[in-house]
Amino acid sequence: MFDLLEHSEEAGLVWIKVEDSSLFLPWLAVLASQRIPYRVEYQEGVPFLIVAEQDIPRVNQEFALYEQNTAAWRKWHSETDEEPIAFSWISFAMSLLIFSLLLRFHQIVQQAPVDWQRRGVWDAALIRAGEIWRCLTALTLHGNYAHLLGNLCWGSMLLMLTAGELGNGWALSLMLLAGAMGNALNALLLPQAEYKALGASTMVFGLLGILAARTTLKIRQQKLAGRGVLQQFRLWLPLLAGSALLSLTGTAPGSDLAGHLNGFICGILLGLLTGLLPPKLFSLRWQLLLGTFALLLLPLAWLLAWKA
Numbered sequence: 001m002f003d004l005l006e007h008s009e010e011a012g013l014v015w016i017k018v019e020d021s022s023l024f025l026p027w028l029a030v031l032a033s034q035r036i037p038y039r040v041e042y043q044e045g046v047p048f049l050i051v052a053e054q055d056i057p058r059v060n061q062e063f064a065l066y067e068q069n070t071a072a073w074r075k076w077h078s079e080t081d082e083e084p085i086a087f088s089w090i091s092f093a094m095s096l097l098i099f100s101l102l103l104r105f106h107q108i109v110q111q112a113p114v115d116w117q118r119r120g121v122w123d124a125a126l127i128r129a130g131e132i133w134r135c136l137t138a139l140t141l142h143g144n145y146a147h148l149l150g151n152l153c154w155g156s157m158l159l160m161l162t163a164g165e166l167g168n169g170w171a172l173s174l175m176l177l178a179g180a181m182g183n184a185l186n187a188l189l190l191p192q193a194e195y196k197a198l199g200a201s202t203m204v205f206g207l208l209g210i211l212a213a214r215t216t217l218k219i220r221q222q223k224l225a226g227r228g229v230l231q232q233f234r235l236w237l238p239l240l241a242g243s244a245l246l247s248l249t250g251t252a253p254g255s256d257l258a259g260h261l262n263g264f265i266c267g268i269l270l271g272l273l274t275g276l277l278p279p280k281l282f283s284l285r286w287q288l289l290l291g292t293f294a295l296l297l298l299p300l301a302w303l304l305a306w307k308a
Contacts (some may be wrong), residue, residue, distance in 0.1 A: 014056055014245040015041070026070075026275040030062050044220040054249035091163035098159065099152040102200060105140055106148050117141055119305045122197040122259070131308060135177065135183035135207065136301035141198035151200040165214050167273060169287030172294040174270050178206025181270075182263030190258060194203070197256040201265035209267020210274075
């Protein structure tokens with residue numbers, strides 16, 4: 001059980017060297033809780049627990065029980081420390097670049113003599129009639145600067161976090177896919193909708209869904225059998241937090257609540273699906289491939305819109 005046992009010059013006493021400093025206080029608590037007499041001495045800064053020789057069997061037994069009872073917690077703690085959501089200056093720059101391009105595109109659309117909104121806005125009837133590119137083009141259009149800047153603020157932050165979690169290429173592709181799927185689902189569920197919708201908020205809430213799902217997957221992977229109901233409830237906390245943010249920021253008067261909700265749901269599904277993918281698909285090669293695909297997707301959608 002112990003790395004080193006040293007008999008002291010005092011008869012009947014044993015010195016236990018505590019080489020792992022993280023075990024010092026827990027071992028003291030174990031000895032105190034079991035009322036095993038001890039004292040502490042230091043040699044060259046290293047702590048030693050001094051106990052009676054006849055108590056060594058009990059000490060071994062109690063320390064072994066401590067190791068057994070805390071093994072699951074220590075494993076979970078070490079895994080969570082090793083896998084934080086990464087911050088990367090590249091991800092930060094990429095997220096700002098993408099949403100800055102949306103800002104510049106909005107300026108171009110506002111100043112253009114042609115009606116971009118008529119060709120790219122979300123319209124349930126036209127999407128069901130085959131103009132599926134509107135599921136993407138609508139993500140790039142905004143009614144005004146307040147609408148755009150709100151999406152830019154939230155979107156940049158969420159895209160950066162998603163990129164730190166999955167990589168830049170995957171984050172960008174899944175963001176567009178969640179937005180497009182959310183708009184398509186909205187058109188299928190609301191075929192008689194007479195309103196028109198636009199804005200990047202559907203894919204912004206898609207990012208929120210992806211992050212909620214990824215966090216839930218992490219907790220699910222770390223969950224071990226035998227944990228209590230409270231620990232199992234933690235699996236739902238990221239999804240509940242995402243739902244709370246959706247209710248707080250996605251239900252403003254005049255907002256497309258159905259689009260926000262569908263984007264969030266599609267984001268959750270995509271985030272859960274990433275947990276089934278092999279690690280090799282998150283390599284640099286795939287990041288570059290998916291990033292390039294995502295960057296070409298919006299120009300292609302607008303090309304189809306102008307050819308229609």
